[in-house]
Amino acid sequence: MRSKLKEDGSLIRVENLSFAYETEDIIRDADFFINRRDVITVVGPNGGGKTTLLRILMGQLKPRKGRVLISGAQSRIFGYVPQYSTMDPSYPITAFEVVLSGRVKNFGFYSRADKQAAADALEAVGQEDSGHKSFFELSGGQRQRVLIARALAPDPEVLILDEPTANIDAEAEKQLNVLLKKLSLEHTIILVTHDLGFVNEMTTRVLCVNRHVKEHPVDSLDDGLIASAYGRQVKVVRHDHDLHHHEGGAE
Structure with a gap:
């Protein structure tokens, strides 16, 4: 309980x-x-x-x-960073979109505040220049930082x-x-x-x-x-x- x-x-x-x-x-x-x-x-x-x-x-x-x-x-x-990403590596998703997904929405629409929170989270982990890049083209260390940013996005x-x-x-x-x-x-x-x-x-x-x-x-x-x-x-x-x-x- x-x-x-x-x-x-x-x-x-x-x-x-x-x-x-x-x-x-x-x-x-x-x-x-x-x-x-x-x-x-x-x-x-x-x-x-x-x-x-x-x-x-x-x-x-x-x-x-x-x-x-x-x-x-x-x-x-709680913000959770898993040991392994469960995302399909064939799915075309950017680092910014990964972080934005941490702002869970019932209907899939993200506000300006959500997008700013995602940008701030990427900056907090030193990956602000990686937002437009494919998540799966990043190094292992960069991907982990992006996953940390996703966990940080909901504050x-x-x-x-x-x-x-x-x-x-x-x-x-x-x-x-x-x-x-x-x-x-x-x-x-x-x-x-x-x-x-x-x-x-x-x-x-x-x-x-x-x-x-x-x-x-x-x-x-x-x-x-x-x-x-x-x-x-x-x-x-x-x-x-x-x-x-x-x-x-x-x-």
């Missing part, structure tokens, strides 16, 4: 939340909160419940028990990114990091990833999701904590202030 949260400083509060597909438990007894301007990194193994948790937060799935409390206008709170409070580093090269990842730091000044950000290199200095808290949801401050991450989240031994190392992980035995 999603309900309006009374003002207590939190933007989102999850209470005693559980979810199951038929008889298989996916999320068990989750309790956590998210404040405005938090940058939350969600980590955990594939199949551990990360994407399911996101879908519950966004109201796409109903929990078996528990509730999600949200402060403010629920219809505009959400929370920006959710699912595996943001999965389909981009190292240089695009650096640029993404810079962009997210800028966006975090005005938005709450939730990053879902198994790439611990993205658990860096801009992350305020970490949610480890593997059926249970455990919250940790960034500076508490160590080999044992991450191993408990992944259900196997994981080696955490630091490179240039970023965290990375290696699965398997200790080095």
